[in-house]
Amino acid sequence: xxxxxxxxxxxxxxxxxxxxxxxxxxxxxxxxxxxxxxxxxxxxxxxxxxxxxxxxxxxxxxxxxxxxxxxxxxxxxxxxxxxxxxxxxxxxxxxxxxxxxxxxxxxxxxxxxxxxxxxxxxxxxxxxxxxxxxxxxxxxxxxxxxxxxxxxxxxxxxxxxxxxxxxxxxxxxxxxxxxxxxxxxxxxxxxxxxxxxxxxxxxxxxxxxxxxxxxxxxxxxxxxxxxxxxxxxxxxxxxxxxxxxxxxxxxxxxxx
Numbered sequence: 251x252x253x254x255x256x257x258x259x260x261x262x263x264x265x266x267x268x269x270x271x272x273x274x275x276x277x278x279x280x281x282x283x284x285x286x287x288x289x290x291x292x293x294x295x296x297x298x299x300x301x302x303x304x305x306x307x308x309x310x311x312x313x314x315x316x317x318x319x320x321x322x323x324x325x326x327x328x329x330x331x332x333x334x335x336x337x338x339x340x341x342x343x344x345x346x347x348x349x350x351x352x353x354x355x356x357x358x359x360x361x362x363x364x365x366x367x368x369x370x371x372x373x374x375x376x377x378x379x380x381x382x383x384x385x386x387x388x389x390x391x392x393x394x395x396x397x398x399x400x401x402x403x404x405x406x407x408x409x410x411x412x413x414x415x416x417x418x419x420x421x422x423x424x425x426x427x428x429x430x431x432x433x434x435x436x437x438x439x440x441x442x443x444x445x446x447x448x449x450x451x452x453x454x455x456x457x458x459x460x461x462x463x464x465x466x467x468x469x470x471x472x473x474x475x476x477x478x479x480x481x482x483x484x485x486x487x488x489x490x491x492x493x494x495x496x497x498x499x500x501x502x503x504x505x506x
Contacts, residue, residue, distance in 0.1 A: 306337040314344060319352035339365060339373050346377065352386060359384050363397075375401060375408045382415045390418040410442040414450065421457070430457040 271278075306329060313325035326345035330338045342365055350358035362381035366374045382397050395402075398412040406412075417432035436442055436450035 295331065306333040309333075309343070310337065310341060313341075319348045322367070323348035323352060323354075339369055343373055343377055346380070354383065379408065379411055379415070382412070386415055386418055387422065389419075391416070391423055394419050410439055410446055414446055417453070421453070426438060426457055430454060433457065 252398040297418060309325075309329050313322055313329060316322040316325060323345050328344065330341035333341055340351070342361060346358045346361040346365065347387045349361065359381050362377045362384070365377035366381065369377070378397060378401060382394055385394060385397070389397075394415060396440065398415060400406075401408040403409060413432060415435060417436065419428050420426075420432060421428035433450045433454040437447050437454055439447065442450070
């Protein structure tokens with residue numbers, strides 16, 4: 251009896267499955283086809299993206315090897331126009347550097363600021379720092395502080411680099427006390443890179459010795475004098491000096 255009930259139960263299940271398949275089989279097949287097509291398209295897209303990344307990476311490297319700054323800037327413009335977002339912003343950063351090298355200072359600063367405005371990540375932070383260094387000798391300390399304010403926050407990885415620029419701004423403004431305090435703090439900051447601490451240590455020593463205000467004096471020009479005999483340079487072959495050339499020819503031998 252148990253086998254009969256089991257067979258009946260299996261027949262009922264088979265009949266239900268056939269009904270379900272007749273009702274939804276086409277949908278299931280279509281769903282599976284779409285799933286496989288989607289996986290294939292995703293793999294093709296991933297391969298395409300990888301090829302694009304390699305292409306624009308090679309273009310960036312080639313542009314960075316161009317020795318003419320203006321030609322390099324033009325090459326970076328073309329890359330930024332067609333590259334994906336990540337490579338485009340790197341191309342713009344390199345474009346700004348090439349423009350500065352080509353003498354287009356104001357245009358480079360404007361582009362650095364635009365990059366910093368559009369990107370809040372590492373590239374934008376580097377652009378902000380580069381703009382500040384370009385302006386360090388001409389802009390007011392207030393302008394530099396405003397530009398660097400997003401980086402000059404506790405915990406920001408770029409804070410020490412921003413403070414170095416502000417310390418230099420104090421030095422340029424002849425605020426020796428503030429500049430010395432900042433450089434002294436930076437040279438002991440364990441979060442600062444070694445190269446930055448070394449620069450801060452050198453500047454702090456320079457300021458402590460009065461370098462910011464006491465440059466010494468240039469002595470007056472000495473009166474010109476005629477060279478003495480002792481000033482005459484020694485012959486090139488001092489070990490075997492040659493006799494001086496006579497000023498007049500020797501007398502002729504008497505006739506025989």
